[in-house]
Amino acid sequence: MFWCDLWLGTEPFCVCFPALFSIETRKGCVIADRVKMHGDSIVLDFQWSSFGFILVEENELDELSNLIKTCKFNNGMDRWCWNMEKDGVFSVQSIKGALLRRLAQLVWEKVSIWCKLQPMIVFSLHDLVDLSNLGQGSKKWKNTIHAVIVTTLWSIWKIRNKIIFESKSLSTNNLFEEIKTLSFLWVKNRAKFGSLSWEQ
Numbered sequence: 001m002f003w004c005d006l007w008l009g010t011e012p013f014c015v016c017f018p019a020l021f022s023i024e025t026r027k028g029c030v031i032a033d034r035v036k037m038h039g040d041s042i043v044l045d046f047q048w049s050s051f052g053f054i055l056v057e058e059n060e061l062d063e064l065s066n067l068i069k070t071c072k073f074n075n076g077m078d079r080w081c082w083n084m085e086k087d088g089v090f091s092v093q094s095i096k097g098a099l100l101r102r103l104a105q106l107v108w109e110k111v112s113i114w115c116k117l118q119p120m121i122v123f124s125l126h127d128l129v130d131l132s133n134l135g136q137g138s139k140k141w142k143n144t145i146h147a148v149i150v151t152t153l154w155s156i157w158k159i160r161n162k163i164i165f166e167s168k169s170l171s172t173n174n175l176f177e178e179i180k181t182l183s184f185l186w187v188k189n190r191a192k193f194g195s196l197s198w199e200q
Contacts, residue, residue, distance in 0.1 A: 002034045003027055008071050017060040023048045035068060042069055100163065103170055104156050110176045111152050115145055128153065144187055151183045 003014040003021055014021040021027065025047040036043040044065060053061065082090040112119050128149050137145075159175055162168040 002029050002031045007031065009067055013064065017064050019054075019056045020046075020060045020064065023050050023057065025049050035073065037073055042071075042073065044068065100160055103159070103172055103175070106172045107152065107156060107175055107179070110172070111148060111179065114176075114180065115148055117145070125153070147187050147190075148179070148183045151186055152179050155179045155182065 003024060004012050004027070006012050009016060014027070026033065029047075034045055036045050080090070081088040082094065085091060085094050109119065111117075155175060155178055159168070159170075163170065
């Protein structure tokens with residue numbers, strides 16, 4: 001739709017140009033209803049509910065007209081384009097991948113805050129497990145953080161498999177709580193921290 005879909009710019013026109021949208025008679029109109037091509041020229045064809053513009057409407061119309069004139073139109077049929085695939089075609093696999101990437105990003109943010117680390121900028125697994133990236137701290141502290149990182153990697157991989165193969169739902173909070181619990185148990189029982197308590 002011309003006003004309600006995001007097809008040009010950074011936000012739908014109904015958000016960018018609220019004064020114009022309020023006087024539009026057909027708020028559900030499509031692009032072809034409002035944008036006409038005459039040769040190489042773009043002609044805008046609006047239907048307003050009032051005659052004569054106030055200043056804010058004039059300013060919005062000028063801005064909208066200039067924005068539309070930057071767009072190249074063709075005479076073909078409109079089609080949806082899925083920007084997460086190179087060919088523009090939607091696939092379930094691509095949406096799962098996008099959700100998993102977002103899930104992982106949120107989890108790493110939570111882990112960074114929990115461990116009082118700088119936000120992790122990671123380009124490879126090596127970046128994650130390289131203890132020299134952890135900055136200052138005792139060997140015991142670095143080993144503990146290393147255990148948390150490995151636990152997080154394992155937990156994200158496990159939830160990824162459950163999502164793909166068992167159609168499980170996503171829950172960042174549940175995953176993060178699992179990471180905290182598993183990290184505590186792992187460090188307490190495997191790293192010779194037998195006296196470690198949850199409060200520590």
